[in-house]
Amino acid sequence: MHGTSRWFPVIRSEEIVPRHIAFVQLLDEEIVLWRADDGALNAWENRCPHRGIRLSIGTHAGSEIVCRYHGWRFASGSGSCTLIPAHPSQVPPKAARVRSYQIRERYGFAWIALGDVEGEPSLPELDGLPHLTLRSMTFAAAAADVAATLASEPGIVVHDPYRAVWERMGDAAPMLLLLQPESSAMTTLHAVAGNDLTGAGRLAFLRAHNAWCKEIRPRIVSEESRSAQASR
Amino acid sequence: MEAPIPEAILWDDWHAVAELETVRQWDQITTTLFGRDLTVTDAAPGVRIAYADGSKTLPASIKYGLVWTCLGTPQRDVIDFPESAEPDRYVISTGSFGIRVSGLRLVENFLDIAHFPYVHTGYLGVESSPQVLPYTVRVTDEDEILVTDCRFLQPQSSPVSTGSLDVGYLFHVLRPYTVLLKKTNAVEPDRSDTIVLFVQPVDEERCVGHTLVMSLHAGDPDEACRWFQRLIIGQDRRILENQRPRRLPLDLKSELPVRADLASITYRRWLLDHGVRYGAIAP
Amino acid sequence: MIELYDYELSSDAYKARLLLALLGVAWTQRYVEYYPRRQHRAPEFLALSPRGELPVIVDDGTIVDDAQNVLVHLASRHDPTGRWYPQNDAGLTSQVSTWLAFAAALTPTASAARLHDGLLYHHIDVDEARRGAHEQLAVLDEHLWFNEDAGWSWLCTVDQPTIADIACFPDVILAEEGGIELRTYPAIRRWTDRVKAIPGFIAMPGIFPA
Numbered sequence: 001m002h003g004t005s006r007w008f009p010v011i012r013s014e015e016i017v018p019r020h021i022a023f024v025q026l027l028d029e030e031i032v033l034w035r036a037d038d039g040a041l042n043a044w045e046n047r048c049p050h051r052g053i054r055l056s057i058g059t060h061a062g063s064e065i066v067c068r069y070h071g072w073r074f075a076s077g078s079g080s081c082t083l084i085p086a087h088p089s090q091v092p093p094k095a096a097r098v099r100s101y102q103i104r105e106r107y108g109f110a111w112i113a114l115g116d117v118e119g120e121p122s123l124p125e126l127d128g129l130p131h132l133t134l135r136s137m138t139f140a141a142a143a144a145d146v147a148a149t150l151a152s153e154p155g156i157v158v159h160d161p162y163r164a165v166w167e168r169m170g171d172a173a174p175m176l177l178l179l180q181p182e183s184s185a186m187t188t189l190h191a192v193a194g195n196d197l198t199g200a201g202r203l204a205f206l207r208a209h210n211a212w213c214k215e216i217r218p219r220i221v222s223e224e225s226r227s228a229q230a231s232r
Numbered sequence: 233m234e235a236p237i238p239e240a241i242l243w244d245d246w247h248a249v250a251e252l253e254t255v256r257q258w259d260q261i262t263t264t265l266f267g268r269d270l271t272v273t274d275a276a277p278g279v280r281i282a283y284a285d286g287s288k289t290l291p292a293s294i295k296y297g298l299v300w301t302c303l304g305t306p307q308r309d310v311i312d313f314p315e316s317a318e319p320d321r322y323v324i325s326t327g328s329f330g331i332r333v334s335g336l337r338l339v340e341n342f343l344d345i346a347h348f349p350y351v352h353t354g355y356l357g358v359e360s361s362p363q364v365l366p367y368t369v370r371v372t373d374e375d376e377i378l379v380t381d382c383r384f385l386q387p388q389s390s391p392v393s394t395g396s397l398d399v400g401y402l403f404h405v406l407r408p409y410t411v412l413l414k415k416t417n418a419v420e421p422d423r424s425d426t427i428v429l430f431v432q433p434v435d436e437e438r439c440v441g442h443t444l445v446m447s448l449h450a451g452d453p454d455e456a457c458r459w460f461q462r463l464i465i466g467q468d469r470r471i472l473e474n475q476r477p478r479r480l481p482l483d484l485k486s487e488l489p490v491r492a493d494l495a496s497i498t499y500r501r502w503l504l505d506h507g508v509r510y511g512a513i514a515p
Numbered sequence: 516m517i518e519l520y521d522y523e524l525s526s527d528a529y530k531a532r533l534l535l536a537l538l539g540v541a542w543t544q545r546y547v548e549y550y551p552r553r554q555h556r557a558p559e560f561l562a563l564s565p566r567g568e569l570p571v572i573v574d575d576g577t578i579v580d581d582a583q584n585v586l587v588h589l590a591s592r593h594d595p596t597g598r599w600y601p602q603n604d605a606g607l608t609s610q611v612s613t614w615l616a617f618a619a620a621l622t623p624t625a626s627a628a629r630l631h632d633g634l635l636y637h638h639i640d641v642d643e644a645r646r647g648a649h650e651q652l653a654v655l656d657e658h659l660w661f662n663e664d665a666g667w668s669w670l671c672t673v674d675q676p677t678i679a680d681i682a683c684f685p686d687v688i689l690a691e692e693g694g695i696e697l698r699t700y701p702a703i704r705r706w707t708d709r710v711k712a713i714p715g716f717i718a719m720p721g722i723f724p725a
Contacts, residue, residue, distance in 0.1 A: 015701055020708055023698050030476070030698075047476055049488050054474040056698075057723060068723060069471055071350045071362060085362035086346040086492040095488055135660055138699040188699075206664065210657065254551050254635070262637045327551050330632050332694065353724075440635065455546060459523060466524050466720025469633065470692065 003027050004115030008162065008180050009190045012133045013105050016041065021065065023056040025182040026112055030054065031101060033110055036076035037062040043112050044079055045099040048072060055098065065098075074098050107192055108133035109178075125165055125174050129194035134175075134206055137213040138188045141220045143181040146189060149220045150177060171195070175209075189213065235267025235435065238510035242266075242408060243304035248430040248442040250299045251328050255279055265303060266510075267435040272299055296444050297325035298430065311406055313446065315426055320449045326461035328432075328442045333472040334511035335431035335439035336480040336503065339411050341468055342429045343403050343495040345384050351467050355388045355460075364492035377502055379403035379495045390425065390447070391456035393418040400424075405499060408508050409433065417448050427461070436511040437478040441465055483515035517542040517589075520560070520571040522549040524634070526626055526685035527582035528570040529719045530618075534586055534681050536717045540593045542572075550634045583615040586678040599678050610671040614679035617651070621686035624648040628693025629686075641694070648695050652703060655687065659702040668709050676713055684710045689721050 010024040011033060022033040023046065030046035032055050046054045048067040055074075059066045064073045064082060071085040074097075081096035104111045104121050108131050111121040139146055143161060151158045156177065158164040164177040173194030180188040197205050237243055249263050250272050260273045262284055269284035272292075281292040281301045293300040295310045316323045331338060341347070346364045348357030367382040382401035389399045402414040402424070409431040414424040425447035432440040443461050481487055482504045489497050503512060519535070521528045521544050535542050548554045549569060556567050564571045564580040571580045572588070579588045590600035601607045624647035630636040631644065662672070670679045688707045691697055697704055710716070711725035718724040 011701065015705070017705055020705055022701065023704065025698060050490075051487055052475050052477065052481075053471060054476060057470070057474050059723075059725075067350075068474075069350060070346050071359065084490055085349070085359075086364040087490060088363055090490075093488070135657075136701075182699075186699075203664075206661070210661075251551055257551075257553060258638075261635075263635070328635060330635050332632065455548070458548065459546065463523055463720055470721045470723070473692070 003162075003181060005113070005117050006162075007104065007111040007113050007117060007121040009107075009109035009121070009178050010043075010112050010180055010188075011110050012136065012190070013108055013110055014133075016110060019060045019062075021056055021058060021060050024112075024180075025186075027114060027181055028183050029114060030056070031112060032056050032065075033103070034060055034065060034076075038076070040076050041103055041105065041110065042076055042079070043101040043103040043110070044074075045101070047098070048074075049081075049096055049098060072096070107131050107176075109190060109192070123176050123192070125176060126192065126194045129173050130196035132193045132195050132197060132202065132205070134191040134193065134209045135213070136180075136188050136190045137210075137217075138182070138186060139217060139220055140186055141222065142184055143179045143187045145220050145222055146179055146187045148223075149216055152219075153216070236510070238266055238433075239507050240304065240307075241506055241508065242433070242510055244302065244307045245304075245407060245409075246293065246300045246302045246306060246308075246310045247409065247432050248298040248328075249281070249301050249432055249440075251325050251442070252279070252294055252297050252299055253325075254328070255299060263432075263440070264434045264438075265301065266433055268303065270301070296323060298442055298444070311410060313412075313426065313428070315446050318446075321446050322449065322454055322457065323444070323446050324454060324457065326443045326445050326458045327465075328440050329462075329465050329469060330434070330438065330440050331469050331472050332438050332478065333475055334437055334479045335409055335433040336508070336511045337472055337475055337478070338431050338439055338441055338468075339405070339409065339429065340480065340496045340499055341472055342411050342413070343379065343405070343499060344493075345382060345401065346492040347471070348384060348386070351471055352464060355464065356386050357384065358387055361385045366491065367494065369494050369498045371498070371502060377403075377405035377495070377498055379498075389415065390418045391460040397421075403495060405502070408503060408506070420448060423448060433511060439511075477513060479511055479513050481513045481515075482509075483513070486513070486515075518545050518573040519543070520545045520547050520563070520569060520573075522547055522555075522569050524720060525549055525569045526629070526689050527568070527622075529685050529722075530582045530681055531570045531572060531585050531589070532719070533685070533717060534589050534599070534678065537681070537713060537715045538589065538593050538599070539715065540589070550630075583619055583678075583682050586615070586682055590678050598675050599681075601673065601677065607671060607673055611677050611679045614670045615682050617655070618679075618682035618686065621648070621651060621683070621690075624651060625686045625690040625693055625695060628695060629689055630693075632693050645693065645695050648690055648693070652687070652690065652695070652697070652700050655683070656700040656702045659706050663702060663705070668706075670706075676710065680706075680710055685719075685722070692721050 016022050016035050024031050032046045033043050035041050046056050053069040057068045063076045066073050073083045075082050079098035079100045081092035084092050102113045106121045147158050150156050150164045156164050156166045162179040166175040175193040178190040255272050255274050271284050273280040279292050279299050281290045290301045300310050349359045349362040368380045372378050386399045387396050389397050400416045405411045412428040414426050417423050417425050428444040430442040482500050519542050579585050624644050627639050628644040631639040631641040669676045
């Protein structure tokens with residue numbers, strides 16, 4: 001599928017809190033992210049290989065995720081099943097393993113690639129700068145529709161279908177806008193700015209960005225209505 | 233777009249579509265069977281069932297406190313259970329619940345004892361005793377699935393249990409959407425209670441579960457019995473709605489079975505052999 | 516002893532059960548079959564509470580109805596620490612009131628969608644109910660996100676949970692039973708984890724324990 005050979009940010013790193021199973025979606029794939037107690041970060045298919053139950057409703061047991069349906073346990077790192085409680089003396093078969101995805105943490109985000117990918121997640125505009133991640137926002141629209149709206153905003157330059165740079169008057173550093181295509185009809189917009197604001201200035205910056213996201217929401221329209229507009 | 237017509241074995245059978253009591257309360261309800269919207273109207277002593285667009289009146293039957301219809305041509309009657317006539321039993325419908333999953337997944341869940349310690353913790357199982365001992369499954373001469381020799385330690389096997397009980401279970405799949413279990417009665421351990429699940433396929437990925445309990449008077453008082461069955465299906469519902477895909481895969485390799493899943497494997501194979509594809513994923 | 520008119524699948528009745536459990540207060544169950552028998556609209560129940568909704572408690576002769584009001588009553592009378600319903604700080608009391616009202620507003624949206632899907636309330640406009648729920652959940656997620664950022668774990672700016680959290684939690688987490696996915700509300704998902712981790716937390720069908 002288009003987009004599998006690239007890194008996408010899917011969540012701010014600090015939102016993957018201890019003993020929590022975060023739940024995201026990328027290109028129609030449902031994914032859980034969880035940090036083992038030793039700090040290892042896992043990105044797994046949201047599906048128990050036994051009977052297809054979503055692991056996002058499972059329990060985080062420190063170094064394993066436990067499926068809610070039959071108590072199968074899956075280990076951090078390998079995703080391999082360590083225990084099938086119905087048959088406690090049986091060694092779980094090798095196939096009892098959750099599919100895992102490549103994951104990186106950079107620029108304050110967890111990044112996932114669904115397929116083969118070259119290189120590492122990279123935002124050269126921010127290299128050498130601090131980074132402040134902002135509240136992510138999900139829109140009920142295709143990534144292309146969100147990108148088209150971003151492109152119509154003053155100061156925003158859309159670099160590729162999933163990435164835009166916003167140089168704003170008065171800001172010392174640029175802000176990166178990164179699109180996570182959840183499906184063909186849903187997109188999450190992540191944002192990271194190259195500043196190290198603190199205190200009231202930082203909060204005002206977060207609030208202003210959040211307000212802007214809500215402000216553009218009604219302006220995001222589908223490609224069909226865009227082309228209808230253009231031909232009028 | 234017209235909803236697909238399922239295989240004859242499903243289309244030409246009777247399906248429960250409502251509790252009679254609910255129809256009497258509301259005078260008319262709407263429901264959906266095989267993707268087709270129906271109205272069920274109180275017409276005491278009977279009911280009237282029709283397509284919601286008024287295009288056709290459908291056969292209607294009342295049995296076990298449930299309302300039944302058939303969209304095709306009925307090839308057999310609504311199932312008869314001999315124990316429903318035993319004088320010392322309750323025969324009660326304990327409520328109908330919508331679940332966003334294929335009806336075949338709901339039947340499979342009913343056949344599964346390995347989930348008791350995790351989903352029905354403190355009632356039908358305990359996490360400290362999750363082991364599933366070998367049991368027997370066979371397809372009978374009547375072409376039904378019979379699961380026998382199941383035993384499971386249960387802390388509260390029914391609303392009247394006063395302590396843990398090593399409960400014996402028998403499961404019986406009579407039709408693709410009809411399955412029952414018999415389990416040791418908590419008061420008279422040499423007799424059993426029967427619980428039947430009738431599944432109404434709303435469409436390929438949604439269903440309604442109608443539960444019928446035929447339990448000994450000595451055991452469950454009516455109110456507690458209804459409470460207990462709702463509790464159990466309420467616990468199952470959240471699990472089943474988080475099952476992906478929502479349809480049942482018939483390819484035995486697509487979901488990894490273990491020995492405890494013998495009943496489920498047999499059910500999937502039996503569906504495959506009977507050509508059932510509605511609400512399923514063909515191999 | 517407190518009598519609770521209860522139904523095991525009612526999100527509103529669960530609010531009362533949950534707070535009673537957290538307070539460690541003993542109670543007895545008076546069973547009212549909401550669905551399918553609609554006993555909450557039967558004359559015997561209407562004689563107790565003309566509104567005909569669950570839960571109702573009878574506490575030492577006092578009849579209290581309305582889920583949010585029941586929480587206020589229980590916390591006011593049975594919580595010697597005063598932490599569940601803080602009343603000596605006007606700003607905080609007002610925050611609690613705001614979220615109690617928010618909880619009540621989930622009844623025609625998230626709760627209605629769940630009744631439609633699960634209990635087959637065929638007459639509910641489920642699309643409208645879901646649309647309303649998503650608008651409310653967006654507000655809640657934003658509020659919780661900024662609270663988290665400021666170091667607050669709960670709905671109100673106080674370092675422990677209040678009846679505001681107990682009032683909002685059930686219909687929010689059960690929204691998924693009405694076809695309203697919580698995936699795109701990550702701050703809400705983290706908050707529901709924290710509620711489940713409160714010592715003494717109890718579950719109900721549709722809500723898993725921690």
